[in-house]
Each structure stands twice: as structure tokens, then as C-alpha cells.
Amino acid sequence: MLPDPLKSNRTAAALEAFDSAAVLGGHTDRDELTLLIAPERILATCRVARNDLGFIRLSAITAVDWFPGEPRFEVVYLLHSIDHNERVRLKCRVADGQEMDSVTPVWRGANWYEREVFDMFGIRFRNHPDLRRILMPLGWEGHPMRKDYPVHGHKYSYQSDQERP
């Protein structure tokens, strides 16, 4: 459900009109629009945002680890429209081990960003064309950006990997 101040917002209202079950909430903070999206509806929502609302650019996808909070992760989609000069942030709250739908069918550029989120946080994306580690070596254990991953003193676990591309 959208809070009342957002009902007049073009983007928020259009996304809610498309699928009221997809938009779980939203707020405007420091002039930035954030919408909370149900994780299982993210692909359809992104498709509408791109095709009907003009968000042709995906700036980035990232994640935030709220450990020990639950659900643990927030996956953040930063969308931008050149024509409307507008930005919106879509957020999905997912638990550890929960899979997300890949948005690569909507923006091919999501490929590397989703790989990075998988590499750094261990969030898996369904139907991703090539979900491998991107920054860490392929044989690495653990996901470095998780809050329970130590900054110093982790076990050095690199193995030479023959299966690099």
C-alpha cells in the first residue's frame, strides 16, 4: 500500500495501478523516491518501469546487509529516466538463501551488477545467464560484503581455478 503523500507521484501511482500487490510501501526521503517492492514481483515491476514509465537506464543494482536484522538483505535497484530526468529506487527485502528473479531480460546491463551482488552478498538470481563470481576468484569461499565476514583475519582460501573463462 502506498502512503497518501505518494499517491500523486507519477511513478509510484503508475506502478501501484499496474499491480497493487507489488508495491508494499514507499517514501520520499531527501527528495528521493524509494518504493518497496515484493521480491517475487520485481521482474514484472521492472518491465513496466522500463517499457511504460521511461526508466530506460538501470544505474546499478546493489544490496545492503542488515545483519542481524530480519529479513537480512535489501536488494536495491537504482533506476533512471533520461527523458523525464527522474530517478527511483526499488527495494526488495529478502532473507538469507531466498532467490530473486534476474532482471537481465529487462536490462542486459543487470548482468554484471547481479553477479556482483551474488559475489559480495551471496544472493542468487534465478534465470541469470551467467551467475559466476565477478570480482573475487572463482574458488573463493564466503561473501565478503556480508556483515559477518571479517575485514581482517579471514581464512585464506584461494585455490587456483582452472575453470576461469
Add this chain to the structure above:
Amino acid sequence: MKELKVHTDTMVAEPGERLAPGTSDVTRRMTLNMGPQHPSTHGVLRVVIELDGETITKAVPDIGFLHTGIEKECEVKTWHQAVTLTDRVDYLANLSNNLCYALAVEKLMGDLEIPPKAQWMRVMLVELQRIASHLVWLGTHALDLGAMTMFFYCFREREDVLRIFEMFSGQRMMTSYIRPGGLALEPPRGWQQRVRKFIDAFPSKVDEYENLLNTNPIWMQRTKGVGFISVENMLDLGVTGPMLRGAGIAWDIRKSEPYSSYDKFDFDVAVRTGNDVYARFQVRMEELRQSARIVKQALEGMPEGPWTANAPHMMLPDREKMKTQMEALIYHFKIVTEGYRVPAGEAYQAIESPRGEIGYYVVSDGTAHPWRVFMRTPSFGNLQSLPAMIEGALIADTIAAMGSMDFVLGDVDR
């Protein structure tokens, strides 16, 4: 169909499988490792290329060799300390990263008022940074394509800019000069003369460079019509900056979402429609001229006044005050030992760096340490379009295409 098998690691054909010359009904594919240590990759980028003769049939970039965990490290620093890490993301555009981080933190702080002098000084320094960064690009790109003189000319000019940075901050590259709340130090005495001397001479040098390359037939042949990628592909793959403007899209964050009083400056967005290596070259040359224009305006109209916001809890106090005033000493102690708190919330700030859209997505939980700092770096997005650009092209054109993207591997891997 018989296929010649080639070992990817040794590049030697298996014995007994050599083909007779002139055999045409056999596909011959070779896998070639370009990098991680290849001079044209400007850093440590590995591209695995599958070749059919000299034509690239498949290219897979392999990144991460320069991954240093900057985002993770930001989380254990205070907000104040993390500035020094932003320098090291894109080591050719340090001040741009400083500025983006500072603006994002200031957005989170909410009630900070950055004085006009600090804003104008920021614009001037960031534009000088753009000049320095484009000069490195031009020098190395031309060197890759065989024009060696450019390299020396460009680095000579870049040195002048770096000396100006050294004058301001004490550092040539890792400046950390733009901080949340204003500038790190008072602008040094005599900076006006130094900047004026550089900026008066610079536009004629840009003309000289352009003439030098435009009358070079090798340069023209190696850049015109090379490295094409459609606009739809670029937008789909997240390309930003001069590459997009070389394809006719007049999108520049300095104009569309003005920050740090860019709306008070008079400049044009450089746009070309060629959508090839040459068009990107033209865009960047025009940007050099426009940056010089902005620096000149900043120099002539520089407002008077303080160079930091009135926020003693965020900015390290003046050394003299620290020794004579108790409050200044307390603030100094608090900033250095525990840092300042930033209200809980999140902010995304995008600026136009020499390479495209830098975006800092910062999340605060109300403490003195960032909960999350995500850096949306332009090189990461741009590099993703490399396969779309070079697949189907000749291997020699890869060098030109990669050069025209102007990526910095520190920026890709963070």
C-alpha cells in the same frame, strides 16, 4: 567438420591436427588471452577472445584483479576517514570521487549549508580534474594507436594540473581535498595566478592536439568507423558519459541534475553523432574546451567568504585555533577519535565524472561509521559493453575500441 583443437594455455596445436593450407571447409577458432598484463588494457584487465582468423567471434572480459575491497573498508572507517578511500577508486579522477562522496554525505546530514566559495572551488577543481583525466586518456589512447608525440604533450600539460592540485592539497593525486562540509584546507596564496597561467594557455594547446591528430592519416583510419555500438545497446548495457554523448544523446548530469552550483556556469554539452572511436575523441576534445571555459568562469567570479560550512563538529579546526581555543581542541579530539554522527537514512548522489555517471549510494544507521557505501562507478558500466562493441570486429580494432572507452581498472574493480 573437423575442428583444429588449440590449447588455450600453450597456444600450440595438437600434433597431427595441422590443416593443409587453403582448406576452406574447416572452421578454425583460436582462443586468445588478452591481458591481464597487456599494455593496451591500461591496468589489469583480462579479455578472453575467440578468434576466427582475425575476426573476434566472442569476447569475455574477466575483471577483479584490482579488487581491493574499498566498499567493505569504508564500513570500518568513520565518515571522515572514508574520504581517503574514495581517492583510490578512480585514480585518474580523485577529486570527482571526493566530491561525489562529500555531496552524498552532505545530503544525509540535511541541514548543512555549503558556502558559495567552497562550491565554486569544487567546480573549478573537478573541472581541472576532468582536464587531467582526459589528457591521460588522450595521451595513452594515441600512443596505443601509434601517435607517440601526443603522449609527451599530454603528460606535460597534465603535470601542470597536478602541480595545481599539489599546491592546494599537498598531494598530486590522492588529494582528499573535497570533504563533507567543504574543503580540507584554505585555498593557498597565489592559486589564482597559477590557475590563470595554465588556463590561458590551455585552449590553444587543445587546438594544437586536435590538428596534430586530424592531419594524421593513420589516426583517422584507425578511429573512423571503428568501435561502433548501437545506442539501444549502450543504454541497455548501462553505458554513460562521453561514450553516450558520442552517440548523439545529450545527457550530462551537470546540466540535468546540477550539483555544487553548476547551474550558475555557462557551458555547452559536447555531443557528436558518429558513434565511433573518432566521435568519442571529438566529444572529449570538446569537453576539454568546455572545462577550460568553466575553470575560467570560476576563476573570474570566485566568491569571497568561508571555505567550509559552519559545522565545527565535522570539519577539523584550524591549526592555530586548535592551539589557542579549548572548544576547537575538543572538536578536533572528537572528530579524530570517534568521528561525527550522520543521521540515519540513505542517499544516492550522482555526478558527471570524466568517464560518466559516478553514483554514491550511502546508507547510515545513525552512527559514526557508514553502514554501507556503494560506488556506482562509470568504468564498470562502460566496460560491460565491450563484448557488444568488439564481437565481429577485427582484433586490431579492439585496441582502438578499448581506448575509446577510457576505463580505469581501479574504478571497475574497486
